[in-house]
Amino acid sequence: MATTPSGTSPSAPADERTATTLPSVYVPADVEGPLYRRWVERGYFTPDQGDGDNDGAGGGTATGEPFSIVIPPPNVTGSLHIGHALDHTIQDTIVRRRRMQGYDTLWLPGMDHAGIATQNVVERELRKDGRTRHDVGREAFVQQVWEWKEASGGQILGQMRRLGDSVDWSRERFTMDEGLSRAVQTIFKRLFDDELIYRAERIINWCPRCHTALSDIEVEHQDDDGELVELIYGEPDGPSRIVVATTRVETMLGDTGIAVHPDDPRYAHLIGTEVELPLVGRRIPVVADTHVDPEFGTGAVKVTPAHDPNDFEIGQRHGLASINVMTPEGTITGTGTAFDGLDRFAAREAVLAALREQGRTGAEKRPYSHAVGHCSRCDTVVEPRLSLQWFVATRTLAEAAGDAVRDGRVRIHPTEMEGRWFAWVDNMHDWCISRQLWWGHRIPVWYGPDGEVVCLGPDDTLPGAGPDGTPPAGWTQDSDVLDTWFSSGLWPFSTLGWPDSTADLERYYPTSVLVTGYDILFFWVARMMMFGLYAMDGVPPFDVVVLHGLVRDRHGKKMSKSRGNVVDPLEWMDRFGADALRFTLARGANPGADQAISEEWAAGSRNFCTKLWNATRFGLLNGASVNGPLPPVDRQSVVDRWILSRLATVTAQADAGYEDFQFAKTTDLLYHFVWDEVCDGYLELSKLPLATGGEPAAVTRRVLGEVFDVVLRLLHPVIPFVTDALWTELTGQESLVVAAWPEAEPKYAGRPVDAPAEDEVGALQRLVTEVRRFRADQGLKPGQRVAGRITGLDATGLAAHEDEVRALARLSAPPAGFTASATLTSGTVTVELDLSGAIDLGAERRRLDKDLAAAIRERTQAQAKLGNPQFLAKAPADVVDKIRDRLAVAESEVQRLRAALESLPVG
RNA sequence: GGGCCUGUAGCUCAGUGGGUAGAGCGCCGCGUUUACACCGCGGGUGUCGUCGGUUCGAGCCCGGCCAGGCCCACCA
Numbered sequence: 001m002a003t004t005p006s007g008t009s010p011s012a013p014a015d016e017r018t019a020t021t022l023p024s025v026y027v028p029a030d031v032e033g034p035l036y037r038r039w040v041e042r043g044y045f046t047p048d049q050g051d052g053d054n055d056g057a058g059g060g061t062a063t064g065e066p067f068s069i070v071i072p073p074p075n076v077t078g079s080l081h082i083g084h085a086l087d088h089t090i091q092d093t094i095v096r097r098r099r100m101q102g103y104d105t106l107w108l109p110g111m112d113h114a115g116i117a118t119q120n121v122v123e124r125e126l127r128k129d130g131r132t133r134h135d136v137g138r139e140a141f142v143q144q145v146w147e148w149k150e151a152s153g154g155q156i157l158g159q160m161r162r163l164g165d166s167v168d169w170s171r172e173r174f175t176m177d178e179g180l181s182r183a184v185q186t187i188f189k190r191l192f193d194d195e196l197i198y199r200a201e202r203i204i205n206w207c208p209r210c211h212t213a214l215s216d217i218e219v220e221h222q223d224d225d226g227e228l229v230e231l232i233y234g235e236p237d238g239p240s241r242i243v244v245a246t247t248r249v250e251t252m253l254g255d256t257g258i259a260v261h262p263d264d265p266r267y268a269h270l271i272g273t274e275v276e277l278p279l280v281g282r283r284i285p286v287v288a289d290t291h292v293d294p295e296f297g298t299g300a301v302k303v304t305p306a307h308d309p310n311d312f313e314i315g316q317r318h319g320l321a322s323i324n325v326m327t328p329e330g331t332i333t334g335t336g337t338a339f340d341g342l343d344r345f346a347a348r349e350a351v352l353a354a355l356r357e358q359g360r361t362g363a364e365k366r367p368y369s370h371a372v373g374h375c376s377r378c379d380t381v382v383e384p385r386l387s388l389q390w391f392v393a394t395r396t397l398a399e400a401a402g403d404a405v406r407d408g409r410v411r412i413h414p415t416e417m418e419g420r421w422f423a424w425v426d427n428m429h430d431w432c433i434s435r436q437l438w439w440g441h442r443i444p445v446w447y448g449p450d451g452e453v454v455c456l457g458p459d460d461t462l463p464g465a466g467p468d469g470t471p472p473a474g475w476t477q478d479s480d481v482l483d484t485w486f487s488s489g490l491w492p493f494s495t496l497g498w499p500d501s502t503a504d505l506e507r508y509y510p511t512s513v514l515v516t517g518y519d520i521l522f523f524w525v526a527r528m529m530m531f532g533l534y535a536m537d538g539v540p541p542f543d544v545v546v547l548h549g550l551v552r553d554r555h556g557k558k559m560s561k562s563r564g565n566v567v568d569p570l571e572w573m574d575r576f577g578a579d580a581l582r583f584t585l586a587r588g589a590n591p592g593a594d595q596a597i598s599e600e601w602a603a604g605s606r607n608f609c610t611k612l613w614n615a616t617r618f619g620l621l622n623g624a625s626v627n628g629p630l631p632p633v634d635r636q637s638v639v640d641r642w643i644l645s646r647l648a649t650v651t652a653q654a655d656a657g658y659e660d661f662q663f664a665k666t667t668d669l670l671y672h673f674v675w676d677e678v679c680d681g682y683l684e685l686s687k688l689p690l691a692t693g694g695e696p697a698a699v700t701r702r703v704l705g706e707v708f709d710v711v712l713r714l715l716h717p718v719i720p721f722v723t724d725a726l727w728t729e730l731t732g733q734e735s736l737v738v739a740a741w742p743e744a745e746p747k748y749a750g751r752p753v754d755a756p757a758e759d760e761v762g763a764l765q766r767l768v769t770e771v772r773r774f775r776a777d778q779g780l781k782p783g784q785r786v787a788g789r790i791t792g793l794d795a796t797g798l799a800a801h802e803d804e805v806r807a808l809a810r811l812s813a814p815p816a817g818f819t820a821s822a823t824l825t826s827g828t829v830t831v832e833l834d835l836s837g838a839i840d841l842g843a844e845r846r847r848l849d850k851d852l853a854a855a856i857r858e859r860t861q862a863q864a865k866l867g868n869p870q871f872l873a874k875a876p877a878d879v880v881d882k883i884r885d886r887l888a889v890a891e892s893e894v895q896r897l898r899a900a901l902e903s904l905p906v907g
Numbered sequence: 908g909g910g911c912c913u914g915u916a917g918c919u920c921a922g923u924g925g926g927u928a929g930a931g932c933g934c935c936g937c938g939u940u941u942a943c944a945c946c947g948c949g950g951g952u953g954u955c956g957u958c959g960g961u962u963c964g965a966g967c968c969c970g971g972c973c974a975g976g977c978c979c980a981c982c983a
Binding site for chain 2: 555680781
């Protein structure tokens with residue numbers, strides 16, 4: 001860490017060693033800020049461009065193979081929320097491991113201009129002064145948004161530094177910067193020329209509050225309570241009477257027809273006739289269309305081509321007129337009735353009342369729950385509305401996006417998510433890309449005085465334009481801007497310099513991994529796939545898509561301001577440290593699944609960091625060394641061999657877990673290895689040889705160093721701060737950020753498992769637990785030393801471990817004339833204790849009874865299986881053998897426990 | 908309307924070549940054992956939603972049902 005010199009001299013003899021200056025409690029705030037600044041200053045996050053040498057001197061082993069990730073660009077209006085924290089933790093973990101593995105690693109940061117969201121922010125500021133954007137004017141307004149962006153936008157970037165994101169700040173991009181704007185215009189032109197972008201009058205989703213068209217996925221369907229009412233068209237009492245049902249009464253003002261099913265006998269006589277539209281007085285035709293379901297409602301449908309997608313198509317088929325009866329604000333207009341000027345919902349009431357007055361409402365009027373579209377930005381009820389808009393023809397693009405996954409060129413992780421992918425890309429409608437906003441990429445299409453339509457590329461000018469770009473007289477540019485997702489769909493290649501052929505594009509495209517929440521699979525990932533395949537000659541923009549879930553509150557409920565259960569990652573970083581937040585999120589990150597988090601988890605993660613801190617501190621205080629080769633096996637104790645064997649296994653498992661994006665599983669593995677095996681196991685056992693001194697202590701110090709060295713490396717991708725602070729202290733080297741990944745070094749890869757050592761230490765630990773349990777039952781305090789005699793260790797193969805058993809079980813040597821007052825038998829080992837005072841025979845009996853019951857249960861189960869001829873005949877031999885062994889063990893346990901119970905004095 | 912997912916210890920969740928049910932937190936008892944009380948030692952904790960099927964054997968495979976959740980959707 002910054003404030004402490006690397007004071008430990010690992011090779012110094014125990015009695016001369018310098019105590020570490022690490023304090024006894026890890027204080028993240030003292031470490032994180034300075035450390036992050038140092039990482040950036042040293043240029044660790046800037047890739048090597050293939051020169052094979054990391055910028056830092058810290059032992060990087062870059063092979064120069066590129067590895068790249070582009071960040072999902074957060075909204076420029078945004079600040080770091082818990083979902084970002086998860087998303088970034090996963091990406092940083094992936095990236096940091098690759099960097100340690102020696103890849104030429106690029107994690108590219110940036111922000112999205114977030115059309116509607118950002119425009120709303122600045123409009124809200126204007127509203128404080130009672131102004132609208134129209135008062136300001138387009139150019140000045142856009143200028144004002146830019147100023148806002150420079151002044152207040154992008155606070156999330158600072159928050160990313162807090163989190164420890166190892167992004168290359170020198171390559172930061174913005175979806176509206178000059179280069180990306182060029183990319184947008186280039187691909188628009190290309191799609192336009194390929195007739196994959198077109199302008200058409202269609203029914204689109206219109207938000208009357210945002211005053212803009214929306215794409216289908218920007219509409220959220222909710223089940224709202226409405227009313228299905230029947231309206232009587234034609235003559236209320238005459239032969240032309242026809243009853244239609246609707247939930248949107250006000251749209252009847254724009255009706256231009258009535259549709260019935262061609263085979264419906266009820267209406268056969270009316271097909272081809274015209275009936276009167278009430279209130280308006282227009283004569284509208286009755287048409288036959290198979291789309292109508294005779295079973296639903298009255299079997300007759302009012303047709304409003306300008307306000308309903310189905311009706312629009314019916315209208316197209318039958319040549320019906322489209323009459324738009326609403327303003328962009330959603331008020332009735334142009335109907336020539338008294339309803340003009342009414343808001344759509346007021347009109348709904350008013351029209352119904354007027355019809356009722358005329359006796360034109362049918363019998364049936366019932367509450368009706370049905371899906372109603374809402375604007376995903378402002379929740380306003382979306383109005384389907386006929387409108388002239390720009391569209392991307394998605395059929396061929398979506399097909400290619402589907403195929404890329406289908407044929408395995410792009411993997412989706414976890415694979416269960418592929419179903420969603422195909423369901424969507426295989427059924428995609430054309431994408432409405434024009435927005436009636438001012439903040440965004442303006443559509444590069446110009447209209448001439450004589451109906452000319454010209455699409456300009458970034459380097460094109462209109463024929464006859466002035467030298468400064470002033471358009472010729474009579475020409476105007478399309479006033480709309482593009483959907484925000486249009487530019488973010490180019491992100492994996494526009495950020496690398498496309499459409500120019502840059503070195504970055506050549507080297508880092510396609511990107512390696514794309515990490516994001518499953519909630520924006522369609523919004524973003526699908527668009528990147530379509531555009532990437534299209535623009536980059538069929539090369540998909542990434543090799544694998546890693547989808548994570550949503551972060552929820554402690555009870556698995558969605559976080560929301562109204563519920564008051566929102567977790568602020570910044571607050572948690574203040575309280576628990578950035579590493580603790582990251583560790584918590586990684587530990588909950590099961591592939592594709594949502595996770596519930598709570599303060600208790602964060603506190604647990606903080607505790608783990610502290611545990612790691614203190615364990616390493618123990619190592620440093622005891623002269624843990626990373627210098628020189630490991631002592632040869634014949635100089636290692638069995639305890640050393642055990643922990644090194646476990647270390648090798650855990651290293652391989654952790655490496656494989658990271659490789660497969662199993663962050664929850666991998667962090668859990670490391671957590672338990674560090675806490676249970678290293679701290680509770682090896683550290684406690686190491687205290688003996690360290691106290692002994694000499695050769696045993698020297699070997700132990702080297703092994704301790706080895707264990708911490710590797711463990712810190714393995715954890716560094718997830719908890720970079722505390723591990724780097726400890727590792728530099730331990731090794732005296734510059735930084736863990738550019739240290740080698742264990743499994744990438746031959747020294748660590750594929751080290752063999754030392755099964756005998758693992759078995760021996762396992763037996764030792766079981767025996768110690770047994771004695772401790774006995775002691776606890778007898779009411780002895782855990783730390784209290786008790787005289788004891790141990791016999792029978794030889795037969796268990798633990799002959800050499802009496803000292804360890806004594807140390808861990810707090811048994812002192814039996815004095816002369818020792819008499820035991822309590823006896824514990826475990827397997828062949830007998831431990832006799834001198835308990836001053838009477839032993840608790842009741843507790844002892846209860847313990848033995850419980851164990852006996854368990855042993856008998858065990859024996860009964862095994863006997864039942866082995867007594868089943870079917871089992872013996874059909875089960876595999878190894879399973880049968882295992883059950884036989886189990887029976888033998890259970891049998892001897894039963895005998896042993898019975899003997900022990902019988903030998904208990906009658907209390 | 909279509910599709911998908913989940914239901915395992917008090918809570919949140921792991922647990923796919925079917926072969927003795929796990930973790931964290933919480934809980935109970937004991938405790939200054941010179942790395943750590945953000946700790947140590949010991950301990951209990953479950954008709955694996957429900958009914959049935961396949962199998963020598965099912966938390967895991969198959970089917971029905973019940974209960975939650977999600978996504979998609981142009982039936983007025």
